[in-house]
Amino acid sequence: MIHFADQAQAIEASITENTCVASSTMRIRLTSSEFRQAACPGQFFMCRNVDGSDPLIGRAFALYDTGHDWVDLVYAVKGKFTQWLRNRPAGTKLGVWGPLGNSFACTPVDHLIMVAGGIGQTPFLTLAREALGKQAYGQGRRCGYASKVTFCYGAKSSEYFAGLDDFKATGAEVLLATDDGSVGPARLVTDLLNDVLASSSNLQRRIVCCGPEPMMQRVGEIAIRNDIDCQVSMETPMACGLGICFTCVAKVGTEQEWDYKRTCVEGPIFSAREIVW
Ligand SMILES: Cc1cc2nc3c(=O)[nH]c(=O)nc-3n(C[C@H](O)[C@H](O)[C@H](O)COP(=O)(O)OP(=O)(O)OC[C@H]3O[C@@H](n4cnc5c(N)ncnc54)[C@H](O)[C@@H]3O)c2cc1C
Ligand code: FES
Known part of the structure; x- marks a missing residue:
């Protein structure tokens, strides 16, 4: 299904908070009664x-959290836009349009396993809450469709983990992996995933994944090997977010053929089986 941004609104939102939540990681709150709880x-x-016109082009950020009249985003300070954004004080206006793209599946499952690398945790806070029946989102979506949610979160070092208390408060099991061993032994988030899969083989499972592409590819391979459905959230660079400019395409297809698809309107969530990495 293609999502032509028909629910999206474009507004100028005020930044009310822009605070550091982990190393080089910020959480920004935007007031917006327009978005309400549509996302x-x-x-x-x-x-x-x-x-101004510098940076000229907008950037995409996953919904992290939302309330009656606000939306929170969490961003890693990397390049041009996020370095600019980090220094914006409360009261600054930001052009914001959304909500955009499709969303994760909400079909019933025994065990939902969320795998995040780096800043890839951002789409999973709302998903964990929804899956465990803590909060409903959007219209016509189920709420409370997983008996258990495990959140496997990998980062370079423990100082980059953002929002751990938020995730623990959802009731999800939170498992951490660091490259440098600053939390437990040095290991990859895919090692965590393999452990979780080995201990839950009697359950019907679904994997969702967001992070660097090599990590998502590896998680997709593990899912296919274990015959488990896996959705990945693609983070290809985007300019319009509305399906017009084609900057965001990814190779998507069947085993024999592929085509470019716009991740902003045909994604960003795809089955891992569809992506040609
Ligand atoms: C659907 C979707 C959801 C997303 N959600 C989030 C989210 O929730 N949080 C989040 O943080 N990001 C998210 N992103 C990514 C985000 O849109 C931006 O791509 C990201 O914030 C980088 O933007 P930037 O302008 O800071 O970096 P850019 O200037 O666009 O740079 C892009 C890349 O180049 C590198 N780079 C930039 N300057 C240099 C330099 N001088 N030398 C070497 N390397 C350099 C940066 O490290 C970065 O990796 C999402 C993307 C998509 C498509
Ligand atoms: S970002 Fe413009 S078509 Fe997807």
Whole structure:
């Protein structure tokens, strides 16, 4: 199904908070009664500087959390836009349009396993809450469809883990892996995933994954090998978020053929089996 941004609104939102939540990681709160609780787990918002033309192009950020009249995004400070955004004080206006894209599946499952690498945890807070029946999102989506949720979260070092208390509060099991061994032995998030799969083979499982592409590819391979459905959230660079510019394409297809698909309207969530990495 293609999501032509027909639920999206474009507004100028005020930043009310822009705080550091982990090393080089910020959480920003935008006031917006327009978005209310329309956004669903896995959807994203485009954000842009409205006071000038540098940075010119907007950037996509996954919905992290939302309330009656606010939306929270969490971003890693990396390049041009996020370095600019880090220094914006409360009261700054930001051009925001969304919610955009499709969302994660909400079909019943015994065990939902969320795998995140780096800043890839951002789409999973709302998903964990929804899956465990703590909060409903969007319209017509189920709430409370997983008996158990495990969140496998990998980072370079423990200082990059953002929002651990938020995730623990959902009731999800939270498992951590670091490259440098600053939490437990040095290991990859895929090692965590393999352990979780080995201990839950009697359950019907679904995997969702977001992070660097090599990690998502590896998680997709593990899922296919274990015959488990796996959805990945693609983070290809985007300019419009609306299906117009084609900057965001990914190779998507069957085993024999592939085509470019726009991740902003045909994604960002795809079955791992569909992606040609
Ligand atoms: C659907 C979707 C959801 C997303 N959700 C999130 C989210 O929740 N949180 C989040 O943080 N991001 C998210 N992203 C990524 C986000 O849209 C931006 O791509 C990201 O924030 C980087 O933007 P930037 O302008 O800071 O970096 P850019 O300037 O666009 O740089 C892009 C890359 O180049 C590298 N780079 C930049 N300058 C240099 C340099 N001088 N030397 C070497 N390397 C350099 C940066 O490290 C970065 O990796 C999402 C993307 C998509 C498509
Ligand atoms: S970002 Fe413009 S078509 Fe997808």
